[in-house]
Amino acid sequence: MTGAPSLDDRFAADMGRLLGPDFPTDIALAVSGGGDSMAMLALAHNWTRAWGVRLWVVTVDHGLRPESAVEAEMVAAECALLGHPHAALRWHWDGQGNVMDAARRARLALIDRWRGGLRHVLMAHTEDDVAETFLMRLARGAGVDGLSAMAPLRRVVPHAEVPPAVQDVCGVTPPGPWTPGYDIVRPLLTVRREELRHYARVLLVPWVEDPTNDDPAYVRARMRHLLGALSAEGLDAGTLAATARRMRRARSALVARTADLARAALRAPGGLPPGVLVFDRVALAASDAETRLRLLSAALRWVAGAEYGPRAAPLEALAERLDAGGRGTLHGCEAEAMRESLWVWRDGAALRGTAIPAGAGLWDGRYRIEGEDLAGLEIRALGEDGWAQIPRPARDGATVPMRVARAAPALWDGTRLRAFAPLDVGPRHVVVDTRPTFMQLLLSD
Template sequence: MAAADPGPKEAFATALARAFPGAAPEALGLAVSGGSDSMALMALAADWASARGTRLEAVTVDHGLRPEAADEARMVANAARALGLPHRVLVWQWDRKGNLQDAARRARFSLLAGWAVREGLAAVLLGHTRNDQAETLLMRLARGSGVDGLAAMAEERVADGVRFLRPLLDVERYALRQELNARGQAWADDPTNDDPAFDRVRTRRALAALGLDDARLAETAARMADARAALEEMTRHVAASSLALDRGDLTLPQEAFATQPAEIRHRLLAHLLRWRAHSPYRPRYRPLRALAEGLVRGRGGTLHGCFVSVRRGTIRIAREYAAVAALESPPDALWDGFWQLERTEGAARADTVRALGQRALGPLPDTGHARPPRESLMASPALWHGDRLVAAPLAGLGEGWTCQPAFTVDDCLATLLSH
C-alpha cells in the first residue's frame, strides 16, 4: 500500500461520509460471504456504526453451489454475534437456466434488495476492493470491452430500488487482511479462488506475473468511468431533445440520430432497445453496430426483442411480435412489463391479455384515430376470453377497454445514466 493511501478505517469512513453527507443513517446492511474482504467490511462497519448509533444487519447469501458454504455462513454468524450484530442467511437455488455466474450475481442482488427493503435499511454495503477493480479492468480488456466495460465499478449503484455501496474500493486486500490479523479474526478462503478454470483467477495470476500495479489500474478504471459519464451525458442530451413515445413506440428523427458520432448512436440505440424490451442486458455490440449503421442509411431490422423501422424520416422502436407472442397475463397485471389495461363499465369480460398477432394484418375499423404501424399492432396487448378476441384498444377493436404505457419518455431518460 502506497504511503499516501489511507488506512482501511479512514478509507471506510471517508466513503461513508460521501454516501451520507448529512446525518449517519439509522440502519445499514452488510453483505458478508466469509472471505477476508467482507469480514473486514463487517469489522470496520461495526466500529463506525457504534460511534454513530447506526443499526447494522449482516447477511450471507448461500448459493447452494458449494458444500463449504454452510460452514462459512456459521463462521460469519459467530463473528457477527461477537460484534453484537444480528445475522441471517439467504438461500438461492439455481434453476439450471442461463449462465450460472450471471444468474448467481443477479439473484444475489435481488435477494439482498428484498432483504434490505424488509429490514428498512438505508443501503447495503459490499466488500469490493481495489484489487477487484484492477482484476475487472484486465478481464474486460481481454474481452475487447469498450469504455463502459473498462470503467471502474461504481462506489454506489441502485438495484431493485436499493442503494448498494462499495466503501472499500480504495483499499488493497492485503491491508484488510492485516486489519483482520490484528483483530485475531479468521476468514474463509473460497477454493474456487485458486481454480484456473475461472477467468478472475487467471487474471489475478496474470497481474502478479506481469507485475502490474493495482493502484494504477484502478486509476485507469476511474478515468474510464469519467469518460463514460461524459458520453452518457451527451447521449442523454440527444435523447432529451428528440425522443418521443407514440402509442407505446419510441420515436426519434432519423437526422438527429444519423448526425451523432458513432459512439453516441450506439449508446442511444442500446439504451432504447433495453428500455423498450424491459431487458436487464445490453444488446451484443456487433449486431447493435450493424443496426445503427443501417438506420443511418434508412434500413431497419429486429434486435433485442424489438422491431426497428425508418419511415418518413422517423426511427420507430416497437416491440417485436415474436418476443411477446407467447406472453400471457391477467387483465389487471402489467402486460410485458409495460402496458396497463383498464376496463370501463359495461365492457365485455376478458380473462387474459395476449398480443394481437395476425389479427392486426386483417381489416381494421375506421375509428378516425391514428394507429401505430401494423408491426406495432401485432405486438400490442389485446383482451381475450378464451380464444375469442374481446378488444384490442390500439387497433380500435372492441369497446370498453383502454391501454396506456405505464412509463413515459422521462422515465426512459431517467434510466439512461448509469451513475
C-alpha cells in the same frame, strides 16, 4: 507530523461522501464469509457504532459448495458476537445458464426480497475487483462502458412490485415498508484486498478462503493469476483500477452527451403504445456516429427490458442499416428508419408464451393492466389477429403502424380481442409501465 489515515478513517470518509451528511437510520451489509466482506463487517461495526446507525447483515448461501452452510454459520456467529442481526438466504440453482452470472442475479434478487424497508446495502468490492473486472472485459473487447470502473453507488431494481418473501431464510428479516429499488454502496473501491486481510488479521477477524478464487475453471481466478504476472511490468491492480476510473469519467461525459441527443430527438406521436421509442431522424443526423450508436444501444436495452445492451459488432451493423434507411432486429427488438423518424419496438417473436391472466402479475416483466371488469381476461400481445379485430375506422386513423402495434399488450377473452388502449378500443383500462423511464435509464450510472 500526522501519519497516513487509518483504514477506519478512510472508510468513514468514503461513507460520508457516499451517504452523508444525513445517514440512514438502518443499513444492510452483504457478507459472504470471505476476507473482504468479513473485514468490512468489522469496519461497518465500528462505523455504525460511532454514527448511531443500525446494521443488518445478510449472507446469500448459493449452495454451490458443501462448505457454504458452515461459512454462513460462521458469519452468523461473528454477528452475534458483535451484536448485529443476521440472516442467511439460501439459493437453489436450477442448472440453467452461466452459474456465476445466475448467482450474481440471484444475490441481488434475494437481498431485495429480504431487505424490507432498507434502502442501502453495503458490498465489499475492492480495488482488486475493479482491476480484475477490467482485464476480463478487456479480453472480451469491451469499449468505454465495459472498461469503466464499477460505481461506488449504484441503484438496482430487481423487482418492480412487492416480491414474495424469501422462503429459505434463517435469521432476522428487517421491517418494511418495501419500495422498489435499493442502492448498492461500495466504499472500498480504492482499498486493496491485502489491506483488508491485514486489518482482519490484526483484529483477529475470522474468514474463509473460497477455493473457487484459485480455480482456473473460472475466468476471474485466471485473471487474478494473470494480474500477478502483469504487476512485474507495471500493470498492477492500482494502475488498472486507476485506468478504469478514468474510463468511468469518460463514460459519464458520453452519457451526458447522449442524454442531450435524446432530449433533442425523442418524439411521442399520439397513440404511441407503451414500450415504443421514436426519434427524429433529422436531429439524429446532426449528431456524431458514436453518440447515435450509444443512443441506439440504450433504446434497445430499454425496449427489450434487458440489463445490458447488445454487443458492439451487431449493434454497429444495425446502425449502418438504419442510417441507410433500412430496418432490422436485435436484442429482442425491431428497429426501422421511416421517412422522418426512427422507431424501436418489441420484437413480436420475443413475446411468444408471455400471456398471463389479467391481474395475475406483470406482463412481459414490466406492464400492469389497471381497469374495471378484467376478471377472466388475459393479457397478451395484440398480434396480427388482434389488429384484424380492431374496427376499421380506428385502424385507418392510427398513427402507429400495424407492425409496431402488434407487439403491444392487449386484453383478450379467449380468441376475441376485448381492449387495446393505444387505439381506445374496448373497456377503459390503463397500461402501467413499472420500469424507470427511458431517460432515467439513460442517465443511470
